[in-house]
Amino acid sequence: METKKPTEASKEISRLELNKKFYNLSAVKESLKDFRQIGNFKLEVEEDRILLTPLSPIEDPNWDCELCNYILALMKNNSMV
Amino acid sequence: MGPNEKITMMKSEGSAIIKLNPKIYPLDVIYSAAYVLIDRAYIKLGGDPETEVIAELRLKESPRGTDSLSKIKLERLEMDFYNELLNYSFYKRQSEKNSNIRTALIQQVLLANSEEDFSMPENQSPAEDESFLNEVDNMEVEDDASKIAIPWEEKNSVADSESPDTLSDEREELEIPWEEEKCEECGECNEESMFDDPEGIAIPWEEKFKDQIDGNQKTDRSE
Numbered sequence: 001m002e003t004k005k006p007t008e009a010s011k012e013i014s015r016l017e018l019n020k021k022f023y024n025l026s027a028v029k030e031s032l033k034d035f036r037q038i039g040n041f042k043l044e045v046e047e048d049r050i051l052l053t054p055l056s057p058i059e060d061p062n063w064d065c066e067l068c069n070y071i072l073a074l075m076k077n078n079s080m081v
Numbered sequence: 082m083g084p085n086e087k088i089t090m091m092k093s094e095g096s097a098i099i100k101l102n103p104k105i106y107p108l109d110v111i112y113s114a115a116y117v118l119i120d121r122a123y124i125k126l127g128g129d130p131e132t133e134v135i136a137e138l139r140l141k142e143s144p145r146g147t148d149s150l151s152k153i154k155l156e157r158l159e160m161d162f163y164n165e166l167l168n169y170s171f172y173k174r175q176s177e178k179n180s181n182i183r184t185a186l187i188q189q190v191l192l193a194n195s196e197e198d199f200s201m202p203e204n205q206s207p208a209e210d211e212s213f214l215n216e217v218d219n220m221e222v223e224d225d226a227s228k229i230a231i232p233w234e235e236k237n238s239v240a241d242s243e244s245p246d247t248l249s250d251e252r253e254e255l256e257i258p259w260e261e262e263k264c265e266e267c268g269e270c271n272e273e274s275m276f277d278d279p280e281g282i283a284i285p286w287e288e289k290f291k292d293q294i295d296g297n298q299k300t301d302r303s304e
Contacts, residue, residue, distance in 0.1 A: 019126065019128070021130050023126075062123065062141075065125070066123070069119045069124060072115060072116060072119060072124065073116060073119055075112070076113070076116045
């Protein structure tokens with residue numbers, strides 16, 4: 001899992017990469033619905049990873065960490081893991 | 082990486098990276114341990130679930146801090162994570178060990194509940210129950226020497242109808258004060274006859290020994 005941080009202030013939007021072997025795709029989609037209040041995200045699915053890119057800058061610098069935790073909790077609560 | 086080897090590296094950004102062997106700590110155990118700490122730290126999982134699992138822990142309070150307090154807290158978080166891994170590993174082992182017993186117990190409970198639901202005979206309907214109860218209510222008691230089955234009101238009303246005079250006499254006697262009750266011997270109202278006093282206890286002393294008192298007084302005067 002990798003997170004690319006903006007190199008220039010408020011110009012480049014960070015992206016969140018999740019390992020597909022550890023994070024369930026349906027749980028990620030459900031989490032994005034719940035995070036709509038924070039912002040809208042672009043979801044890309046590759047062979048071994050899931051890419052999440054916010055469509056607009058997000059104020060909270062820890063949004064990626066919060067989203068990771070949320071997805072983990074969702075998987076646990078739904079007995080996905 | 083060996084089966085018992087785990088490597089921990091401290092990043093400059095204030096996070097701890099823990100590499101775990103999935104043969105020692107299965108994936109569901111890692112998920113459970115991580116779930117417990119998500120309120121205190123940010124946790125990200127990566128690596129390969131078959132060979133090496135990488136867990137990155139970052140404190141929520143000071144995610145980017147490098148001061149000594151943050152390092153201490155981070156170290157403590159790491160230790161807590163190890164403890165949770167051990168805890169859930171043990172829980173999982175015990176759960177597997179007791180799975181047969183647990184299944185048997187649940188089956189027994191479900192079976193017992195299902196037997197209670199079918200206690201009524203299948204050929205008996207609720208309507209038939211009511212008719213049976215009615216029959217019982219209307220049934221006459223054959224042996225009732227003490228007349229317990231007869232209601233009190235019914236019993237007394239029957240008694241009244243058979244000998245009304247006796248009942249009225251008894252009632253009259255109850256209403257007469259005891260002082261005015263008639264003497265059974267002479268048939269007249271006599272208060273003294275109500276008491277039997279063979280020893281003369283009720284007689285006043287002066288009256289009872291009047292003769293003796295008078296005799297003593299005469300003797301005293303002559304002296």
